[in-house]
Amino acid sequence: MSLEKFVENALSSWMNAEGPEIDIVLSSRIRLARNFKDFTFPTSFSNEEAKEIIELVKKRTEEEVTPEIGKLELLEIDQLQPLEKRVLVEKHLISPHLVEDSAKSACLLSENEEISIMINEEDHLRIQCLMSGLQLKETLKIANVLDDWIEESIDYAYDEERGYLTSCPTNVGTGLRASVMMHLPGLVLTQQMNNIIPAINQLGLVVRGIYGEGSQALGNIFQISNQITLGKSERDIVEDLTSVVQQIIAQERSARDALARTSHIQLEDRIFRSYGILSNARIIETKEAATCISDVRLGIDLGYIKNISKSILNELMILTQPGFLQKYAGGPLRPHERDIRRAALIRERLNFTEPSSS
Amino acid sequence: MEKKTEVMICEKCAQEKGEMFMEAGGPGFSINNLLAGLLNMESNIQQTKANAFPKTEERRCPHCHRSYKEFVHIGKFGCAECYKTFNEQLNPILKRVHSGNTAHIGKIPKRIGGTIYLRKQILDLKEVLKVHIDQEEFEKAAEVRDKVRSLEKRYDAQEGGEEL
Numbered sequence: 001m002s003l004e005k006f007v008e009n010a011l012s013s014w015m016n017a018e019g020p021e022i023d024i025v026l027s028s029r030i031r032l033a034r035n036f037k038d039f040t041f042p043t044s045f046s047n048e049e050a051k052e053i054i055e056l057v058k059k060r061t062e063e064e065v066t067p068e069i070g071k072l073e074l075l076e077i078d079q080l081q082p083l084e085k086r087v088l089v090e091k092h093l094i095s096p097h098l099v100e101d102s103a104k105s106a107c108l109l110s111e112n113e114e115i116s117i118m119i120n121e122e123d124h125l126r127i128q129c130l131m132s133g134l135q136l137k138e139t140l141k142i143a144n145v146l147d148d149w150i151e152e153s154i155d156y157a158y159d160e161e162r163g164y165l166t167s168c169p170t171n172v173g174t175g176l177r178a179s180v181m182m183h184l185p186g187l188v189l190t191q192q193m194n195n196i197i198p199a200i201n202q203l204g205l206v207v208r209g210i211y212g213e214g215s216q217a218l219g220n221i222f223q224i225s226n227q228i229t230l231g232k233s234e235r236d237i238v239e240d241l242t243s244v245v246q247q248i249i250a251q252e253r254s255a256r257d258a259l260a261r262t263s264h265i266q267l268e269d270r271i272f273r274s275y276g277i278l279s280n281a282r283i284i285e286t287k288e289a290a291t292c293i294s295d296v297r298l299g300i301d302l303g304y305i306k307n308i309s310k311s312i313l314n315e316l317m318i319l320t321q322p323g324f325l326q327k328y329a330g331g332p333l334r335p336h337e338r339d340i341r342r343a344a345l346i347r348e349r350l351n352f353t354e355p356s357s358s
Numbered sequence: 359m360e361k362k363t364e365v366m367i368c369e370k371c372a373q374e375k376g377e378m379f380m381e382a383g384g385p386g387f388s389i390n391n392l393l394a395g396l397l398n399m400e401s402n403i404q405q406t407k408a409n410a411f412p413k414t415e416e417r418r419c420p421h422c423h424r425s426y427k428e429f430v431h432i433g434k435f436g437c438a439e440c441y442k443t444f445n446e447q448l449n450p451i452l453k454r455v456h457s458g459n460t461a462h463i464g465k466i467p468k469r470i471g472g473t474i475y476l477r478k479q480i481l482d483l484k485e486v487l488k489v490h491i492d493q494e495e496f497e498k499a500a501e502v503r504d505k506v507r508s509l510e511k512r513y514d515a516q517e518g519g520e521e522l
Contacts, residue, residue, distance in 0.1 A: 035438065037470075040422045044436040122434070144465075151467050157438035160474050163462025165438045169448070170455050172441075174464040204457055230452060231459020 003075060007087050007327065012113035012130070015314040019133020023301045024249050026181040026221070026314060028136045030143040030238075033166045033175035034125040037155040041167040042104070042120045050104035050120050056154055057119055061108060065149050069142070072117065073109050077102035083332075086323030092130070097121055115146065122167050123175075125150070134245060136178055136238045144234075163230065173230030178241050181210060182248065183313065185220040185298045186255030193222075196248065204228045205244060219290035219317065224248070260302055271299035279350050283336075284343040289320050293346075312349070319345060419443040476513045480506055 019025070035041060036056070039049055054076070064071045077085065077099060085099045088107075093116045098105050101120070108117040118126040127150075129143045157165040163173040171177070187193050197207045206227050209217025224245060226237050259267050274295035277288070284292075297313035299305040309315075318324060325341045326333050333341060418425045422436030426444055429435060441448065452460045466475050483506045490499035 037438065040437045041435060043432065043434045044422050044424060147465075148468055151469055155470050156467050158467050158470060158474075159438070159441060159462075161461050162441055163464060164467075165435075165441055167434045169435070169451055172452070173456070173459075173462040176464070228456045228459065230456040230462060233464040 003080070003084065006073075006075075006091075006093070006109060006113065007084050011311075011315060011318075012091060012093070013132070015132065015311055015318070018310075019131060019135055021134040021249055022132060022310065024182055024184070024252050025134040025245065026183055027130055027132055028134055028139045029128065029130045029179045029181070030136065030139040031177040031179075032125075032127040032143050032147055033123040033164065033171045033177075034127065034147065034150070035157040035165060035167070036124050037157045039124065039157075042101075042122060042124065043167055045104075045120075047104060053124055054106045054119055057106070057108070057117075057125075057150075060150060060153050065146060069115065069145070070111060072115065073111075075107050075109065077105045077107065083323060083326055087327055090321040090323045091318060094118055095121060095126075115142065117146065123171070134180065134242065134249075136180065136242050140176075140178070140234060140238050170227075171229050174232070174234050174237065176229055176234050176237055177225055178238050179223050179225035180241065180245050182222050182224065182245070182252075183220055183294065183297060184222055184248070184252050185294050186252045186259060187248075188217075188220045189259060190255045192251070192255060196251070200224065200244060200248075203240070203244060205241065218287060219313075220294045221317070256298070256302060267302075268304055271295050271302075271304050275299065275305060275350075278346050280347070281343045283339045284346065285339055286320065286342070289342060289346065290317070293317065293320075296350075308350070316346060316349060319349070417443065473513060476509055480509050480513060483509070 088094045098121045106119040129139045131139045164175040210221040210223045274292035320342045419440045421439035424436035487502045
C-alpha cells in the first residue's frame with residue numbers, strides 16, 4: 001500500500017461494488033467529528049499541538065484496527081505534491097479544507113479507501129466511511145468500530161450534557177453527519193425536484209447538488225444529509241435518513257416509469273444523442289460531460305443501452321475532474337487542453353464495447 | 359483565525375475552480391455563515407437585556423482566550439472549555455440549530471464515558487426505588503436497592519482509576 005496507489009487508482013471500492021439500490025443511490029457516507037481532551041481545537045491551536053495530535057494518532061495506527069479492516073496508512077498532507085492533494089480531494093477522500101492548512105494536517109486511509117480519517121481539519125478527527133449503494137447502517141457500524149478503537153487509547157472531549165464537543169456547535173452531540181449521494185434524473189426531467197427539496201428540508205435534512213447548487217445540480221447528482229446532530233441518537237438519525245431516501249427512491253422509480261411510458265421515443269432519443277456526443281466529441285466541458293454521463297447512466301438503468309458497466313457514471317465523474325485529467329496527462333493542463341483530454345478519456349472508456357439498441 | 363483570500367479570475371477559471379470545491383463544507387456559503395448571522399442576533403438580544411453585567415462580547419475563554427465576539431464572528435469555538443465559558447449563551451443557539459434540542463442523547467464513549475454511563479444508571483434506578491417505596495412495594499424496592507449498591511461499588515472503583 002502506498003501513496004501512489006491512492007493517487008493512481010481512479011476507482012475506490014465504493015465505485016466498483018454493487019451495493020443495494022445502486023441504480024439510484026451511488027454511495028452512503030458516515031462522518032463522525034471528534035476532538036481530543038485538553039487540546040485546543042484546530043481553529044486556534046499551535047503548530048506544536050497539531051504535531052502532537054498527529055503523533056498520538058500515528059502511534060495508535062501502528063496496530064491494526066481489526067483483522068478485517070487491517071492497518072491504516074498515514075499520509076501527511078504537506079508531504080504531498082499539489083496535484084496529489086487535488087486527486088485525493090476529487091476522490092472525496094479528503095476535503096479541500098484539509099488541504100488549505102496542510103502544514104498541520106494529515107489523513108489515514110484504509111487499503112480499499114472505504115475509510116478515511118482526516119486529522120486536524122475543522123475538528124481533530126473526522127472519521128469518514130464510504131460504502132456503495134444504500135447502506136447507512138452498515139457504514140455507521142464501521143465508523144463506530146473505528147471510533148471505539150481510537151478511544152481505547154486517546155481521551156475525547158466529551159460532556160455529559162452536550163455530548164461530543166466539536167469546533168462548530170452545528171456538529172455538537174453525536175458529531176454525526178450521515179449522507180447519501182443519489183442520481184435523480186427522473187425527478188429532474190419531470191421537474192419534481194423543486195417541490196421535493198423544501199419537503200425534505202422541513203424534515204431537518206439538507207439537499208444539495210453535489211457538483212452544483214440546489215435543483216441545478218450538475219449531472220443530476222444530489223447529496224442528502226442530516227442537519228441535526230444534537231438530541232437525537234445515532235440510530236434515529238440514520239433510520240430517519242434511510243426512510244426518507246427510500247421514499248425518494250420510490251418517487252424516482254415512478255418518474256422513470258412514467259417517462260419511459262409517456263415519452264419513450266423522446267427519452268430514447270435524448271439518451272442516444274448523449275451517448276453519441278460522449279463517444280464522438282473531441283472537446284467537452286465538465287458541464288456538458290456531466291449531463292451526457294447522467295443520460296447514458298439512465299439509459300443503462302432503463303435497459304436502452306446494454307453492455308456498458310453501471311459503474312461508468314461513478315468512474316467518469318471522478319476521472320473527468322481537472323486533477324485526474326492532469327494526473328493522466330502527466331502534468332498541468334490549461335482549461336482548453338483539459339476539455340480535449342476529457343473528451344479523449346471519455347471516448348476511450350466508452351468504446352470498450354459497442355452499445356446495442358433495445 | 360481563518361484567513362480570507364481574494365482572487366480575481368475569469369469565468370472559465372471560475373468554472374474550473376468550482377470543480378475543485380465540490381466537497382460539502384468547502385469555501386463558499388455554508389452553514390457557518392448562517393450560524394454567524396444567528397449568533398450576531400443572539401448577542402444583540404443579550405446585550406439589551408443585561409447592561410449591568412460585563413459585556414458578553416468581551417468575555418474570554420480562560421483556556422484558549424477566544425472571546426465571545428470572535429466566536430460570533432467565526433461561528434466556531436476555540437476549545438472544549440468554550441462550551442463551559444459561553445454556556446449561558448449556548449442554549450438559544452443550540453435550540454435554533456438543532457430544532458429545539460440542547461442535550462445529547464446518543465453515544466457515550468466506552469472508556470472515559472464509563473463513569474458517566476454508570477452515574478446515569480444509578481440516578482435512574484434511584485428514581486425507580488423511590489416509586490417502589492412510595493407504593494409500598496418493598497420486595498421490589500429491596501431488589502432495586504441491591505442493584506444500586508452494586509453499581510455504586512463499581513462506580514467508586516472506576517472513579518478511583520481502576521479498570522473494570
